[in-house]
Amino acid sequence: MTAASHRSRLRLIVIQTLVFSLLATLGARLYYLQVISGEEYQGQAASQSVREIVVQPQRGLIVDAMGRPLVTNRLTWVVSMDRTLVGRMSEADRTELLARTARAIGVKVPRIRAKLLLCGDEGSVAGECWNGSPYQPVPIAQDVKETAALRILEQPEDFPGVVVDRQSVRQYPSPYGINAAHLLGYLSPITKEELEDAEDDGDSSVNGASVVGRAGVEKEYDEFLRGQPGYQQVAVDSKGRVRQDVSDLAAQPGDTLVTSIDANVQSVVEEQLAKMIQTQRNTLDPVTDRKFEADSGAAVVLEARTGRIVAMASQPTYDPSVWVGGITDKQLARLYSEAAGTPLLSRAFQGQFAPGSTWKPFMTVGALTHGYSPDTILPCSSAVQIGNRAFHNHESSAYGPITFARALEVSCNTFFFQVGMHFWQTLGSDPDDVNAKDPLVSQAEKFGFGERTGVDLPGEASGRVADRKWKKAYYESMKNYYCGIADKPQDAKTSDFVYKFAREFCIEGWKYKITDSANFAIGQGDTIVTPLQLARAYAALSNGGTLWEPRVGKAVVSPDGKVIREIAPKKERQLKIPKKVLRYLDEALQGVASRGTMAWKLGGFPLDKVTIRAKTGSAEVYGKQSTGWVASYTKDYVVVMMISQAGTGSGATGEGVRAIWEALYGVDGDQVREGRAAIPGVTQPATLPTFGDDGSILPPARKEQ
Structure with missing residues (x-):
């Protein structure tokens, strides 16, 4: 065998060995993948599908x-x-x-x-x-x-x-x-x-x-x-x-x-609010000599003894079903549109308005617990001169020397101007003193104004009690803006009122003057409330001084009918108001309904069987028509209705408030027929609806409350 043949044979053996090794390695790998790790990879392959x-x-x-x-x-x-x-x-x-x-x-x-x-x-x-x-x-x-x-x-x-x-x-x-x-x-x-x-x-x-x-x-x-x-x-x-x-x-x-909502009562409240708005839009405003705008409104019905919300409505409103399946850009723009009245905003607990004369009962409590008495008599003149300005009664009416009760009945502004000025003069005549005491301010805060009610609805507004500290803080936040207007010559875009206001604000906008105190006493000026805040404060007058956190939720029930959570009413605070003061105020507000500013809307109503206490209010807003209020209550319920730019309180909302009371108590003419009441038994049952095993939901079984 030649050397060349030997080398060729050796190469062949090496190649054969390499091929065999590769095949062996491949076989071993296949065995590992398919046999040893087969289940793992099979699972991974299955998971991919x-x-x-x-x-x-x-x-x-x-x-x-x-x-x-x-x-x-x-x-x-x-x-x-x-x-x-x-x-x-x-x-x-x-x-x-x-x-x-x-x-x-x-x-x-x-x-x-x-x-x-x-x-x-x-x-x-x-x-x-x-x-x-x-x-x-x-x-x-x-x-x-x-x-x-x-x-x-x-x-x-x-x-x-x-x-x-x-x-x-x-x-x-x-x-x-x-x-x-x-x-x-x-x-x-x-x-x-x-x-x-x-x-x-x-x-x-x-x-x-x-x-x-x-x-x-x-x-x-x-x-x-x-x-x-x-x-x-x-x-x-x-x-x-x-x-x-x-x-x-x-x-x-x-x-x-x-x-806690009752659909029957809710329907009455919505219907009456919409009806009153439409009525006022077709009514001539004698002040502006044009029809009322009646651009928005709200109504609230509360249980006076628990703070539960029985019904609450706001206008303008919207159809909640527009969100189902995705809302269009056009629909969304309308919900936020000011031209459309911002329908997404609930005026009942997010809208803030001057309360007007519905504020006076709380000022009465403040006065009667700080030096005044039910026997106090003050003149109800047609106007009061404060500085260089005359502050008038509504339509400049005068009623002579009267008590707090009569002042509430006829809604005498000049009477309450004097109360507000008295506390300013005796406790805080220094307009720069932000810490001066004011019983009227402190009483308003005790009734929950200027803070959220704690209702179980998101986005609630807090309202505002426009006291000395607020005025100073507002000045600090706005002085650059108004001083910027005042420091320049008046231009065509700036009205005389705005220019004059800017100059006065820039010079002494932080001062709490006697005019501020006078306006505060009648619910005017910079104080604003939500209808829900006002309703719960009137509930406190009805129930003896308990301020509740309003509630919509009553209970959470599982799909199989078991109560997971009962949502009990929550007491925020107990107001320390003498019973004799509450009794006096209660009788005075009955007088508003029977012979005062609400009486003309309650003619023929059986007040001897359903005793309604009420207070009307007309809040003036610069550049707009008056906001009309009626706040009313019985031992069971509170009913508040408000319409912006709709005129006097009873004139704007009185008939609607009456219709709600008729529905709540089953009033038919001058008779009370409980069987016709919107809620069977007049008040809501203490128990929850009955949840059947078949998924049905039946009305609650009534118990003694």
Whole structure:
């Protein structure tokens, strides 16, 4: 054998050895993958074809005190798209799929593309983009017609990656035709920030497809109403078509919220408020010689002994169902539009207005507990000269020397001007002293004015008690603005009033003058209240001095009918008012209803059977028509109605307030027929509605209260 042959043979052996080694290594690797690690990789392979679908829970019901449904749910067809599968398609196939889907469901392609974008991605639009998991089907259309949904379901090969299912959305049964939008609130999709916060807190009750409460009790009790989502795992093929269910974790429906609202009373309140507004819009204002604007209004009915809200209405209002399925830009713009009256704002607990003469009963309490007595007599002249200005009574009426009771009956401004000026002169005649005592201010604060009531509704306004400290703080915050106007020559855009005010404000705008004290005593000037604040203060007059935190929620009940949480009335404070003062005031306000400024609207009403106490008020607002108020109460209820730019209190709202009292007590002419009362038995039962095993909700069984 030659040396060359030997070398060739050696190379062949080496090559054979290498090939054998490679084959052995490959075989060993295959054995490891298929035998030793086979189950692990098989599981991983299977998991890649398993898709997790979030099953949204049915949101809890909202019912009134009698069990009538105020907010329920209805089923709707929802079409979603699998972003992952659609993203794998070629541009041509994706374009064709989107066009075909758009035609089927009646949604334009650009809108579908916008919904498929993840929030935060380039080109994404808040409210349109997807907040949830990128691996979860993205809802692109709601309330899809059944024919379109069935077509997609029956032709899956034409709609790869398109998912169709039925989901529940909010529905408003409107018993007795009520609206109650500001009480109930609305829902909208969860934001990216909210979702991230929930994930950080370990809150699994929300996900990218969740809707959450944005106003009213929908927001306040959202954690109970929202329920717990479920999760369904399904096996899909390479085209995203579902082949079989793998596992299923059922969603847990939300709890039911029982409210203190009575739908029957709510309907009467809404109807009367709207009617009074419309009436005033067709009535000539004798002061301005044009029809009243009557641009907004509110009405509240409280249980005097508990602070529970029985009914509450605000105008303008809106249809809460506009939020279901997504609100349009045009609809949203109208809700925030000042030209439309800002319908989203609840005047009942978010609107702030000068209280006018409805303020005088609280000033009476302050006076009678700080030196004055029921026997005090002061002159009710047509006007009082304060400095270089005459302060007048309404229509410059004069009633001679009168008591506090008579001053309340005829709503004498000059009487209360003197009370306010007396305390200024004796306790705080230095206009620069921000710490001077003022019994009228302190009494107003004790009744809860200038602070939120604590009602279980979000976004409540605090009102304002315009005392010395507030005036000084306001001056500090606004002096640059007004001094800037005053330091320049008056231009065409600045009215004489504004220019004069700016100059005076710049020079001594922090001073609390005797005129401020006089105005404070009659509910004018810079003091503002919400109708709800006024109602709960009158409830304290009715119930002996207890100031309650108003409540809409009454109980939270699980889907199987078990009471999870009872929402008891919460006492904020007990006012230390002598009983003789409350009795005196009570009798005086009865006089307002029977022979005072409210009497002309209560002619023929059986006041001997239903004893109403009332106070009217007309608040003047610069550049606008007067705001009309009536605040009234019995031992059971408080009724307050307010209409902005509608004239005198009884003239603007008196008939509506009377109609509400007639409904509450079943008044028919001069007779009281309890069987016709809006609430059976006149007052609400102490018990909750009865929840049946079959899901039915029946009225409460009445007990002795």
